[in-house]
Amino acid sequence: xxxxxxxxxxxxxxxxxxxxxxxxxxxxxxxxxxxxxxxxxxxxxxxxxxxxxxxxxxxxxxxxxxxxxxxxxxxxxxxxxxxxxxxxxxxxxxxxxxxxxxxxxxxxxxxxxxxxxxxxxxxxxxxxxxxxxxxxxxxxxxxxxxxxxxxxxxxxxxxxxxxxxxxxxxxxxxxxxxxxxxxxxxxxxxxxxxxxxxxxxxxxxxxxxxxxxxxxxxxxxxxxxxxxxxxxxxxxxxxxxxxxxxxxxxxxxxxxxxxxxxxxxxxxxxxxxxxxxxxxxxxxxxxxxxxxxxxxxxxxxxxxxxxxxxxxxxxxxxxxxxxxxxxxxxxxxxxxxxxxxxxxxxxxxxxxxxxxxxxxxxxxxxxxxxxxxxxxxxxxxxxxxxxxxxxxxxxxxxxxxxxxxxxxxxxxxxxxxxxxxxxxxxxxxxxxxxxxxxxxxxxxxxxxxxxxxxxxxxxxxxxxxxxxxxxxxxxxxxxxxxxxxxxxxxxxxxxxxxxxxxxxxxxxxxxxxxxxxxxxxxxxxxxxxxxxxxxxxxxxxxxxxxxxxxxxxxxxxxxxxxxxxxxxxxxxxxxxxxxxxxxxxxxxxx
Numbered sequence: 001x002x003x004x005x006x007x008x009x010x011x012x013x014x015x016x017x018x019x020x021x022x023x024x025x026x027x028x029x030x031x032x033x034x035x036x037x038x039x040x041x042x043x044x045x046x047x048x049x050x051x052x053x054x055x056x057x058x059x060x061x062x063x064x065x066x067x068x069x070x071x072x073x074x075x076x077x078x079x080x081x082x083x084x085x086x087x088x089x090x091x092x093x094x095x096x097x098x099x100x101x102x103x104x105x106x107x108x109x110x111x112x113x114x115x116x117x118x119x120x121x122x123x124x125x126x127x128x129x130x131x132x133x134x135x136x137x138x139x140x141x142x143x144x145x146x147x148x149x150x151x152x153x154x155x156x157x158x159x160x161x162x163x164x165x166x167x168x169x170x171x172x173x174x175x176x177x178x179x180x181x182x183x184x185x186x187x188x189x190x191x192x193x194x195x196x197x198x199x200x201x202x203x204x205x206x207x208x209x210x211x212x213x214x215x216x217x218x219x220x221x222x223x224x225x226x227x228x229x230x231x232x233x234x235x236x237x238x239x240x241x242x243x244x245x246x247x248x249x250x251x252x253x254x255x256x257x258x259x260x261x262x263x264x265x266x267x268x269x270x271x272x273x274x275x276x277x278x279x280x281x282x283x284x285x286x287x288x289x290x291x292x293x294x295x296x297x298x299x300x301x302x303x304x305x306x307x308x309x310x311x312x313x314x315x316x317x318x319x320x321x322x323x324x325x326x327x328x329x330x331x332x333x334x335x336x337x338x339x340x341x342x343x344x345x346x347x348x349x350x351x352x353x354x355x356x357x358x359x360x361x362x363x364x365x366x367x368x369x370x371x372x373x374x375x376x377x378x379x380x381x382x383x384x385x386x387x388x389x390x391x392x393x394x395x396x397x398x399x400x401x402x403x404x405x406x407x408x409x410x411x412x413x414x415x416x417x418x419x420x421x422x423x424x425x426x427x428x429x430x431x432x433x434x435x436x437x438x439x440x441x442x443x444x445x446x447x448x449x450x451x452x453x454x455x456x457x458x459x460x461x462x463x464x465x466x467x468x469x470x471x472x473x474x475x476x477x478x479x480x481x482x483x484x485x486x487x488x489x490x491x492x493x494x495x496x497x498x499x500x501x502x503x504x505x506x507x508x509x510x511x512x513x514x515x516x517x518x519x520x521x522x523x524x525x526x527x528x529x530x531x532x533x534x535x536x537x538x539x540x541x542x543x544x545x546x547x548x549x550x551x552x553x554x555x556x557x558x559x560x561x562x563x564x565x566x567x568x569x570x571x572x573x574x575x576x577x578x579x580x581x582x583x584x585x586x587x588x589x590x
Contacts, residue, residue, distance in 0.1 A: 224249050
């Protein structure tokens, strides 16, 4: 969608959050099926995979980077209060089954809590600023709106012109900056619970971080929650906030504030255009799906409810146990980054301990497995050809994958004969972390198309977005993105691709694929030149947060310390991708 706007939205993305990506990476593979650099074509000819990497042979390691200075989660400011202050009353709580559902403990190991410590986000911001240093202040101000929101809001109240809102240099990333503690507490309690229920909430005017925080002070500051008749005195006495009931805290439009993002378009000659680009639109995807109007709001899926009734505070007399308590797990799919954060807590300044991250990773992995599945059907062999179809079904309330455009899912298919030899393979990862056969190098306009039918090992079904700049060339620079060359992410159930706003339309071959419909896609496979035999087909649906091409483009900028650090973290990461679903079938069974 090319939306002409008078207001400049220089927003670089959330890498995070709640709808967001999953285990991935650009480096070596931990694929249990295939890790070599060769492939077998449909004619059983083995060839080398010659895709190259931009990796250098530098000896930089994690110890070459300084440890981050931990922030103080007990900070207080005029409008906000740190997460540890909230934990005094809202941790140590249990649901009716005895399960610990402490709010801050659950939140601390999530991407929401670590929105400002996320090294991929920092690296991407740095590369975007390098690309257009003339827009540095505006880029960082808009990026900070959703990743360091408390610091940004507080600094803007202090200086309405916004001159104190910045990230790099002496900005929020500097531990000596006045707003450092508020910045590094991420998307925290008193940010989300102070967002006002304005008419703009859930609309274009309220997207791209344009939420509103009231300029109140002391106990005049309202903390909105989902329960009626809250006791006011305990919170007023402890943290000088007044709890207030408001239904909007359980409405998807609250999440839309940061999970629908329009970015400006800067042409390749460096001039600012009047267009914006729909960098992510999870809320609109949900809005046009069958999930809208049901109990499946963002909160109901990504903040699973505890058992029975819960007394949500450990302080206060005669507190009532409340039903329908949403745990603050903020489940997404980004196990890749959660692992990096867990394994580099001191280096990145992360406060959550290993146990919290392990719980978050386990919950996230199970959540991801429920998001989609793949099933084989119509497996048959005739006249030297093996035929089968794969049905990919999206069970989530938005596109799969959704969010930041480095994310992708793909199908890995292996066919084995009766003596367990692989006679066909599509979608294996090689030792460089590339999907064999997929065009995701840095060459202009090389990308894997959407397929309705696959009959060659070098063809791989990849569900992803590919960005195009103002010259109609593929780009990984977000601020150059004008439209999509490809968007074949699986649509949510009920979304009619022919009757939706342009910002959530599919692009590329998927547009005319009659099997690519709301909720699913069907891919046909035909493997020729096979001798008569019983063949076993195994298909897996894999999910990756950081695609190879996206990462390699970013790693061209390793002179930037943020990028150099992310490259080292990526190289040391073990969790390259997640397997979402697997199915196996035999030609003799069908």
